[in-house]
Amino acid sequence: MADSDPLLAVDDLRVSFATRGGPLAAVRGVSFTLAAGECLAIVGESGSGKSVTARALVGLVGAGAAVSARRLELAGQDLLALGERDWRRVRGRRVGLVLQDALSSLDPVRTVGAEIAETLGNHRLVPRSARPARAVELLAEASVPEPALRARQRPFELSGGLRQRALIASALAGEPAVLLADEPTTALDVSVQAQILDLLAARRADGVAILLISHDLAVVGRLADRVAVMYAGTIVEEGGVDDLLRSPRHPYTRELLAAVPSAHARGTRLAVHRDAAAAPAVAAPDAAGCRYAARCPLAEDRCRMADPPAIDVGHPAPGAGLSADVPRPAAVDLGLPAVEKGPPAAAAGPARGGGTAAAAVAHRAWCWRIDEPWPAPPAGPARGRVQHADDVVIEVDTVWKSFRGPDGSRRPAVRGVSFQLRVGETVGLLGESGSGKSTTAEMVLGLLEPDEGAVLLRGRPWSRLGESARRPDRHRIQLVPQDPLGAFDPRYTVERLIGEALRAPGRRAAARQRGRIVELLGLVGLDASVLPRRATQLSGGQRQRVAIARALAPEPDVLVCDEPVSALDVSIQAQILDVFADVQDALGVAMLFISHDLGVIYHTCDRVLVMRDGELLEQGDVERVLRAPAHDYTRALLAAVPRLGPATGQVPAGSGAGDAAPADGLGVGSNVGFGVGSGVGPRR
Amino acid sequence: MRSTTWWLARRLALAVLVVVGAATVAFGALQLVPGDPVHVMMGGAAPSEEVYERTRHELGYDQPLPVRYGEFLGQLLRGDLGQSYQLHQPVADVIGSQLWPTVQLALAAFGLAFVVAAALAVTTAGRRSGWRRVASAAELLMISTPGFWVGVLLLTFFSFRLHLFPVAGGDSLAGLVLPAATLAIGLIGVFAQVMREGLERALEQPFVLSARARGTGETAVRLRHALRHALIPMVTLSGWIVGSLLGGAVLIETIFSREGLGRITATAIAGRDLPLVTGVAVVAATIFALLNIAVDLLYRVIDPRMKEVVR
Numbered sequence: 001m002a003d004s005d006p007l008l009a010v011d012d013l014r015v016s017f018a019t020r021g022g023p024l025a026a027v028r029g030v031s032f033t034l035a036a037g038e039c040l041a042i043v044g045e046s047g048s049g050k051s052v053t054a055r056a057l058v059g060l061v062g063a064g065a066a067v068s069a070r071r072l073e074l075a076g077q078d079l080l081a082l083g084e085r086d087w088r089r090v091r092g093r094r095v096g097l098v099l100q101d102a103l104s105s106l107d108p109v110r111t112v113g114a115e116i117a118e119t120l121g122n123h124r125l126v127p128r129s130a131r132p133a134r135a136v137e138l139l140a141e142a143s144v145p146e147p148a149l150r151a152r153q154r155p156f157e158l159s160g161g162l163r164q165r166a167l168i169a170s171a172l173a174g175e176p177a178v179l180l181a182d183e184p185t186t187a188l189d190v191s192v193q194a195q196i197l198d199l200l201a202a203r204r205a206d207g208v209a210i211l212l213i214s215h216d217l218a219v220v221g222r223l224a225d226r227v228a229v230m231y232a233g234t235i236v237e238e239g240g241v242d243d244l245l246r247s248p249r250h251p252y253t254r255e256l257l258a259a260v261p262s263a264h265a266r267g268t269r270l271a272v273h274r275d276a277a278a279a280p281a282v283a284a285p286d287a288a289g290c291r292y293a294a295r296c297p298l299a300e301d302r303c304r305m306a307d308p309p310a311i312d313v314g315h316p317a318p319g320a321g322l323s324a325d326v327p328r329p330a331a332v333d334l335g336l337p338a339v340e341k342g343p344p345a346a347a348a349g350p351a352r353g354g355g356t357a358a359a360a361v362a363h364r365a366w367c368w369r370i371d372e373p374w375p376a377p378p379a380g381p382a383r384g385r386v387q388h389a390d391d392v393v394i395e396v397d398t399v400w401k402s403f404r405g406p407d408g409s410r411r412p413a414v415r416g417v418s419f420q421l422r423v424g425e426t427v428g429l430l431g432e433s434g435s436g437k438s439t440t441a442e443m444v445l446g447l448l449e450p451d452e453g454a455v456l457l458r459g460r461p462w463s464r465l466g467e468s469a470r471r472p473d474r475h476r477i478q479l480v481p482q483d484p485l486g487a488f489d490p491r492y493t494v495e496r497l498i499g500e501a502l503r504a505p506g507r508r509a510a511a512r513q514r515g516r517i518v519e520l521l522g523l524v525g526l527d528a529s530v531l532p533r534r535a536t537q538l539s540g541g542q543r544q545r546v547a548i549a550r551a552l553a554p555e556p557d558v559l560v561c562d563e564p565v566s567a568l569d570v571s572i573q574a575q576i577l578d579v580f581a582d583v584q585d586a587l588g589v590a591m592l593f594i595s596h597d598l599g600v601i602y603h604t605c606d607r608v609l610v611m612r613d614g615e616l617l618e619q620g621d622v623e624r625v626l627r628a629p630a631h632d633y634t635r636a637l638l639a640a641v642p643r644l645g646p647a648t649g650q651v652p653a654g655s656g657a658g659d660a661a662p663a664d665g666l667g668v669g670s671n672v673g674f675g676v677g678s679g680v681g682p683r684r
Numbered sequence: 685m686r687s688t689t690w691w692l693a694r695r696l697a698l699a700v701l702v703v704v705g706a707a708t709v710a711f712g713a714l715q716l717v718p719g720d721p722v723h724v725m726m727g728g729a730a731p732s733e734e735v736y737e738r739t740r741h742e743l744g745y746d747q748p749l750p751v752r753y754g755e756f757l758g759q760l761l762r763g764d765l766g767q768s769y770q771l772h773q774p775v776a777d778v779i780g781s782q783l784w785p786t787v788q789l790a791l792a793a794f795g796l797a798f799v800v801a802a803a804l805a806v807t808t809a810g811r812r813s814g815w816r817r818v819a820s821a822a823e824l825l826m827i828s829t830p831g832f833w834v835g836v837l838l839l840t841f842f843s844f845r846l847h848l849f850p851v852a853g854g855d856s857l858a859g860l861v862l863p864a865a866t867l868a869i870g871l872i873g874v875f876a877q878v879m880r881e882g883l884e885r886a887l888e889q890p891f892v893l894s895a896r897a898r899g900t901g902e903t904a905v906r907l908r909h910a911l912r913h914a915l916i917p918m919v920t921l922s923g924w925i926v927g928s929l930l931g932g933a934v935l936i937e938t939i940f941s942r943e944g945l946g947r948i949t950a951t952a953i954a955g956r957d958l959p960l961v962t963g964v965a966v967v968a969a970t971i972f973a974l975l976n977i978a979v980d981l982l983y984r985v986i987d988p989r990m991k992e993v994v995r
């Protein structure tokens with residue numbers, strides 16, 4: 001990459017924050033370069049410093065932060081020397097920033113058009129009178145349908161995907177050469193996610209350099225040319241996207257890849273660590289040694305003494321790993337449909353250039369023991385998921401439900417849905433937002449009455465019961481929400497939150513139940529130390545564990561889980577999915593598991609229901625539905641997934657590798673999650 | 685649109701209830717006040733038995749309470765607030781003539797407080813400067829200083845010493861300056877702190893980061909994006925604001941010997957002028973109720989998301 005001057009050059013970037021507990025080094029010596037028309041992805045878990053790195057590139061890390069670097073250059077201009085005024089000329093004009101959550105990243109009280117026009121105005125790109133028209137044009141360029149109408153709407157009036165496009169349009173309005181995209185697709189439905197990635201890919205083809213930040217390796221695999229893996233403020237491994245995802249060498253990268261839920265790991269554990277309290281990703285600034293040592297299964301004394309050196313990993317033989325032929329150790333194979341990684345515009349940088357690009361990118365890892373074999377993730381106690389008894393806990397019989405729309409007309413939300421849920425079984429409910437998943441769940445929970453049809457609990461009527469008739473059985477069905485923070489009273493301690501669910505309301509009553517509460521916490525991998533904490537004092541993963549413990553408190557027969565992991569990053573998500581598996585093994589509860597993530601559904605569920613527009617399109621055994629979908633829509637959903645086909649060989653032969661699909665070359669539907677690359681072929 | 689009309693109709697019905705309620709409370713409270721209203725009506729002189737009885741009958745005080753209450757409500761609904769005992773004028777006329785000066789005073793004070801507080805908040809929010817410390821200290825002082833004391837100080841300094849503004853009375857603009865400033869001072873501190881907090885919360889939102897990343901300057905970020913969000917908590921304060929303004933007016937008008945509802949109220953209470961007190965209560969309740977509706981409408985303008993929430 002040093003062959004010509006890159007567009008963006010970052011060398012030894014360090015950012016630390018002054019906090020009450022002393023300085024906190026969020027970024028400690030990050031180096032990379034980015035050329036025009038190239039996409040570099042930074043991946044890593046929450047708190048690893050990805051966002052701070054991106055914000056340092058626009059000079060917006062915030063007050064109280066100390067930023068230093070050996071080199072921080074944009075097209076040869078030293079960014080470190082910029083004053084606030086000069087920075088303003090860079091922001092939006094030369095570097096654009098797109099944040100994750102478009103709803104909160106666009107001013108909710110202003111119109112989308114005004115937000116886009118702001119960029120134009122700041123840099124005096126277009127005369128005032130022409131700005132609204134230009135904003136509409138920019139929306140159109142971001143493939144927003146009815147751009148003139150959308151420009152007059154406010155962010156909350158748009159769907160998630162449109163909002164994200166509008167945000168991208170506002171970041172690109174100044175035609176910047178570099179786009180920093182910080183988790184641009186997280187929390188979007190797969191199909192919307194695919195559209196956004198297409199949009200970014202098109203910009204890259206126009207020569208925009210993209211720094212893509214994500215914790216979703218599948219997204220990265222679809223868009224990036226190169227990947228840098230960040231852990232605790234440092235880059236631990238970097239390389240060409242294929243190289244790195246196929247043959248990850250750093251133990252952390254391998255952990256990350258293993259954490260991606262999909263079919264390969266059905267019946268195995270995803271996370272290396274069971275307990276929530278995995279080592280903090282950020283330590284004191286001056287600590288020497290490998291930051292990952294506390295979590296690393298390969299760690300030895302040497303690792304804790306000195307910083308590991310960068311080791312050149314080398315390249316796999318050309319052509320290797322492109323098709324189904326290589327279940328090589330620690331290999332990840334990509335089945336990548338759809339997005340065309342077209343060649344960059346004429347002036348594009350040297351790092352890309354068709355098939356030869358990968359060979360030019362060094363693959364390096366910062367680790368002392370790069371060649372050690374990676375230990376198998378603790379294989380779950382062989383989960384006998386097939387042996388659930390045949391008794392039906394919940395029977396949903398052709399339920400219909402409609403709501404009154406804003407214009408007063410009735411809109412059907414659920415249309416004639418039927419399914420059964422048996423003891424000890426997990427049924428996935430798959431569909432895009434607005435497909436009626438949550439409405440169905442609310443009817444199962446007895447929070448909504450179906451207009452027609454019925455829900456039966458253990459063979460007895462459950463819907464259309466008076467509340468007093470329902471009350472004695474309410475505890476049998478519990479909810480695990482997507483956002484437990486919203487569901488918890490912020491003033492209550494964990495002890496009290498769970499005590500409440502044990503019918504011991506109040507502080508003192510809860511304290512009397514402490515034994516049982518600690519037992520419940522144990523089920524979800526927490527210990528008594530969290531008892532006195534409030535919800536806001538817990539991490540996202542801990543919070544979700546508490547939510548599960550709370551749902552389990554009244555000994556329910558059924559857990560309804562509404563997108564329980566979609567707000568969590570891969571590593572934490574892996575832990576929580578493991579918790580669900582443990583809980584089901586231990587207690588045999590039935591679960592209705594709502595998710596829009598196919599990988600998650602594949603990993604956790606026995607059967608799956610696919611919904612669209614309130615209709616149940618198909619249902620059946622998860623293997624059958626996701627491997628040989630009967631409905632076109634399911635096929636389309638599968639095709640839209642940015643796919644990271646995890647390695648068969650990642651879990652060393654024997655454990656869990658057996659259920660990998662054969663390389664049948666039958667096309668998209670058949671290689672879901674297995675990613676044996678069948679039918680898709682080489683990417684470039 | 686239909687929902688907005690419906691919403692408005694419901695709110696207006698509610699407002700009528702509130703006004704009737706306030707009138708009832710005023711009516712009830714005055715029954716409890718010791719002293720004979722007939723004596724008040726007749727002035728200081730001791731009347732003869734016959735005159736007394738006649739007046740008592742004219743005023744309806746020989747009727748049982750429920751009948752009097754019924755009549756009172758009937759009059760109220762017809763818009764008749766009765767006759768003032770002391771001023772011997774229809775209450776509606778008295779209030780009508782005194783309302784405008786008070787509204788003038790309240791609006792001027794509110795405007796002044798708002799502008800000063802917004803300036804304080806915008807220049808100090810999220811900054812750890814010396815100026816912020818000075819501003820915060822000044823706000824605390826303003827919150828904790830009694831209005832009349834500030835009024836007397838201002839009066840002494842600007843009127844008696846500098847002869848800049850008229851000492852008392854006066855419908856002129858110059859006559860409005862000191863009273864409005866005195867009334868505003870009590871509000872500025874609270875306004876500034878509420879707005880600063882709102883601004884600081886808004887400045888931490890991702891959309892502000894987005895705006896900055898577009899190259900938007902600090903002033904524009906604050907005025908264009910954050911300030912509007914900071915106004916939302918202000919709107920929730922509106923009840924307190926109207927209360928402070930009307931309550932403060934009683935004091936300020938007395939100190940500066942201004943005409944107005946406040947001063948009339950004070951005299952009416954002191955003189956047990958029952959119809960006038962009740963009339964003021966009804967008018968105040970009406971203002972409150974209407975302002976509340978206006979404020980909720982304003983809410984929807986400031987924060988369009990409310991259209992979804994408020995029904």
Ligand SMILES: Nc1ncnc2c1ncn2[C@@H]1O[C@H](COP(=O)(O)OP(=O)(O)OP(=O)(O)O)[C@@H](O)[C@H]1O
Nearest residue numbers: 017026045046047048049050051052053062215282
């Ligand atoms: N303004 C700040 N003050 C103090 N600490 C901060 C600040 N901003 C970020 N940090 C800390 O810096 C570290 C890195 O945060 P960063 O936001 O870059 O993580 P991330 O990798 O983007 O995580 P995520 O995936 O959750 O977005 C975290 O420990 C975070 O708490």
Ligand code: SF4
Nearest residue numbers: 290293296303367368
């Ligand atoms: S240097 Fe040591 S502790 Fe760090 S990742 Fe490598 S083996 Fe693990």
Ligand SMILES: [Mg+2]
Nearest residue numbers: 050051052182
């Ligand atoms: Mg981040």
